Amino acid sequence: MANPRKTSAARFAEYSALALLLPVSTFVGYAIGYYLDKAFGTSWLRILFLILGSVAGFVQLIRTIMRDSNEDDAG
Numbered sequence: 001m002a003n004p005r006k007t008s009a010a011r012f013a014e015y016s017a018l019a020l021l022l023p024v025s026t027f028v029g030y031a032i033g034y035y036l037d038k039a040f041g042t043s044w045l046r047i048l049f050l051i052l053g054s055v056a057g058f059v060q061l062i063r064t065i066m067r068d069s070n071e072d073d074a075g
Helices: 008-040 045-074
Strands: none
Touching: 008 045
């Protein structure tokens, strides 16, 4: 049985969450790196985790867009 099509309100809510996903994942990555830098006395982990957080946000954004485009093609 195929999934029913998403309502426009459901798509709006999903894309609103995506708008917050990228900055939040970047901030969380930076925060993790910051605290690890403090714990280990380094200065490069915050940059590494900032990049990892940004990449994680983009990956999730692309996954969601690809999933929605596949649902549109099937529907």
